[in-house]
Amino acid sequence: MSEAIRTDAAPAPVGAYPHARRVGNLLFLSGVGPRQPGSNAIPGNVHDADGRLVGYDIEAQCRQVFANVRAVLEASGAAWADLVDVTVFLTDMQRDFATYNRLYAEHFAGIDACRTTVGIDALPTPIAIELKCIAALPAQPR
Numbered sequence: 001m002s003e004a005i006r007t008d009a010a011p012a013p014v015g016a017y018p019h020a021r022r023v024g025n026l027l028f029l030s031g032v033g034p035r036q037p038g039s040n041a042i043p044g045n046v047h048d049a050d051g052r053l054v055g056y057d058i059e060a061q062c063r064q065v066f067a068n069v070r071a072v073l074e075a076s077g078a079a080w081a082d083l084v085d086v087t088v089f090l091t092d093m094q095r096d097f098a099t100y101n102r103l104y105a106e107h108f109a110g111i112d113a114c115r116t117t118v119g120i121d122a123l124p125t126p127i128a129i130e131l132k133c134i135a136a137l138p139a140q141p142r
């Protein structure tokens with residue numbers, strides 16, 4: 001069984017891809033950032049009068065990206081506890097790792113998902129964090 005999942009509860013993809021794809025009991029999530037579903041606003045981003053990004057709040061972005069991952073999981077019939085592998089992309093590792101790592105620990109306590117954190121130059125939208133997740137659903141349907 002293979003099924004693509006799309007939902008209005010998470011920010012719209014910025015290209016030709018679904019929010020997730022389920023293959024058997026494995027659920028592969030596309031990369032998701034902290035844009036707000038329905039508006040594309042990015043929590044904590046600060047712009048100058050000309051609209052240029054002059055600062056951002058990594059804590060607000062972390063909380064929203066975790067909420068967006070949860071929304072995709074729930075739209076797919078999965079739960080936060082089903083996460084087994086998480087890849088995290090940060091555009092400013094030096095500035096943001098400690099805050100992100102603290103919030104990650106709060107959200108993933110008891111989950112024991114594997115994790116990899118990668119520093120990168122940029123993401124397709126002006127965000128500071130993106131998550132790429134894999135979940136394993138229980139064998140029995142919920």
Ligand SMILES: O=C(O)C/C=C/C(=O)C(=O)O
Pocket residue numbers: 011014015030031032033034035123124125127130
């Ligand atoms: O969700 C975003 O804001 C940006 C993420 C984009 C991608 O992961 C992609 O285009 O592949």
